[in-house]
Amino acid sequence: MKRKISLGIAAVILLFGFLAFKSAGEKYFDIAKSLDIFATLFKEVNALYVDEVEPKKLIQTGIQGMLESLDPYTDYIPEENLEAFSILTTGQYAGIGALIGSINNKSVVTHPYENFPAYRAGLKVGDEFISVDGKNVKGKPTSEISALLKGSPNSDLDLVVDRMGKSISFKIKREKIKISNVVYQGIVDSGIGYIKLDDFTPGAAKEIEEAMISLKKQGVTKLIIDLRDNPGGLLYEAINIVNLFIEKGKEVVATKGKVQDWNKSYTTLNNPADTQIPIVVLTSGGSASASEIVAGALQDYDRAVLIGQKTFGKGLVQTTRPLAYNGQLKVTTAKYYIPSGRCIQALDYAHRKNDGTVEKFSDSMKSAFKTKNGRTVYDGGGLDPDITVSSDLLGSAIIELVRSGLVFDFATKYSNEHAPASNMRTFRLSDADYKQFELWLKDQKFTYSTDLEKQAENLIAAAKTERYYDELQASLTTIQTKIGQNHSVYLSKFKNEIQQILEDEIAFHYSLDRGRAEIALGRDKEIVEAKKILNDPAAYQKLLLPH
Known part of the structure; x- marks a missing residue:
């Protein structure tokens, strides 16, 4: 049968590939034996299983299972998924510059990026896709619609959307899209600038520097850098951001792995932009990887005060390797260590329990380290902020309400029926508006169990x-x-929380990231605490000294 491939030959080739890199000994036998078992097993399943087997699908399932047993970050990327992987790592693609999502069985615009074709054409958050280039896409999967929206730069696209029951047609010219890492910059208080960094794709450090220069021209002398819920990205961008604030020639991060080539020390290579400006870095449980390198290095050099919640704790470095048939392997090759010498990896993937679950490093396994000024910091579980601000806990039904998509749908309705507020920082729903939401929610027959x-x-x-x-x-x-x-x-017990969630979503519908950031500036607990510390130089300096 053509479908039956000679896995015995493939196994021998793979084995000799391994032998070129591994030391001789018992491991050779284990590898050969395991590959032989796998090849024989696959041939038998392929030949004898009661239903037809898809060899490619079965092999990929085996590959994914094998890699998932290592950690969540080691992954196989087949050729057909390379484009999506490239967009994720570079932030670049050719299209109209809009995110789409599925909300209550509708494929809708969830984020038209500012100053890109979709935004300039007038697409709005909540618009439902009806047709793309004459092809009916109503109810189609978002992946299918997303593929249709992408294309060659300068090519035209005919688009029809439904907006509150009315069909609207657009002719949009695709272009190369580069999504910004800095999604907002502004002044939050007299002399205090605020920069929200959402990603670490190419250009992140340059965007931070440009934002800082712009804010300084407006009189900013103190800075808040918001890394909350930033999952990380490119290592060299994190290093370059740290370099903006510390001297040339300082180590930012070291990587250590099994292979000697991955043991490296990364230092600042350029003259800094500003080594004196007081900085607060905001962190959360969603701040990971490159975010933790930036926050951790600035903490270790006593160059910034960290405010918020403990970070995620991802101290693992991935490297991509080319594979046969244009695939890629993203593999964990090293752990990273920030300037004090600590690794902030929280989960111990090397020592799983018998049931396969992974535990965090226990307190007894954690070690103490010292910052430049002699403050005590710890490894093995993310970064502890210098000032902890607890996050608000929401009732289970409130989370259910947000996940239902009804908050999004009401924000779409409200933003299309009301003119935007002149100042998003002071935008608030009236009691009548909130009552309208309660009645609308009742009409939607929203049910929940706490x-x-x-x-x-x-x-x-x-x-x-x-x-x-x-x-x-x-x-x-x-x-x-x-x-x-x-x-x-x-629900009435959580009225204040629900109202804030609604206001945030409506602000985003009106003004995208800028709207969401501005409405948060006046009531965000971490930003309020950051302003308090930055406006008290003595308290700021005290936090950077040993307690």
Whole structure:
């Protein structure tokens, strides 16, 4: 059969590839034996399995399972996925400059990037795709629509969208898209500048420098750099950002791996832009990788105060390697260590439990290190901020409400029915607006179950299983009744939180990243704390000294 490939020959070739790089010994036998077992097993499954087998799909499933057993970052990228991978790492592609998403079974515009074709043409957040170049795409998967929107630079695209029940046609010329890393810059208080960095694709450091120069021309003498929920990106961009604020010739990060070639020290190569400006870096549990290099290096050199929550704890470095048939392997090759000598990797993938789960490094396994000024910092679990600001906890049903897409849909409705506020920093929904949302939500027949209700049901089920129900029935019924009585007023308990979520989404619909950033500036707890510290030089300096 043509479908039956000679895996025995492939295994021998692969084996000799391994032998060229591995030391002789028992490992040779283990590799040969394992490959032989795999080849034989695959041939038998391919020949005998009751239904037809797709060899490529089966092999890729095996590859993914093998790599997932190492860590979440080591991955195989087949040829057909290389374009998406390239966009992710470079932030560049040719198209109209808009993100699309699926909201309540509709494929809609979720983010037209400012100053790119979709934005200039007038596409708005919430517009539903109807046709692309005459092809009906209503209800089609977002991946299919996204592929149609991409094309050669300068090529024309005919687009029809539905906006609040009205069809609108656009003719848009595609162009090369380079998504900005800095999504917002502005002044949050007298002399205090704010820069929101969302990514680390090529040019991130240059964008930070340009934003800082622009803000300084407006009188800024202190700076907030927001790295919250920034998942990281290119290592050299992180190094260049740190270089803006510390002297030439200082180590920013070192990488250490099994292969000698990956043991490297990365130092600042250029003269800094400003070594004196006071800096606050905002962090969250979503700040990872390159974000942690920037925040960690500035903390280790006592060059910035960190405010927010503990960072994610990704201290692993990935390298891409070319494979046969134009595939790529993204493989973890090293761990990185910031200037104090600590590695901030939180999860110990090398020592999994018997069930395959991964645990965090225990406190007993963590080591203490010193910053330049002698402050004590620790490894093995992300970066601890100098000032912790706890994040607001939302009820389970509120999270369910956001995930339902109804907040997005109401924001689409509201932004199309009301003129934008003249100042997004002061935009607030009126009581009448919020009442309108409650009535609209009721019309949408939004239903939810709180975690408390689910736990009560689980408790009753467990009591029946363990044969305690008869003894506990009265108490359990009372608990369930009281919880049920609170169901109708549950959302009202979170009115302030829901209203802020709505206002943030509406601000984004109106003014994209700028709107979302500006509405947050006046009420964001971390920004408020950052302004407080930057406006108190003595308190700022005290935080950078040993306690």
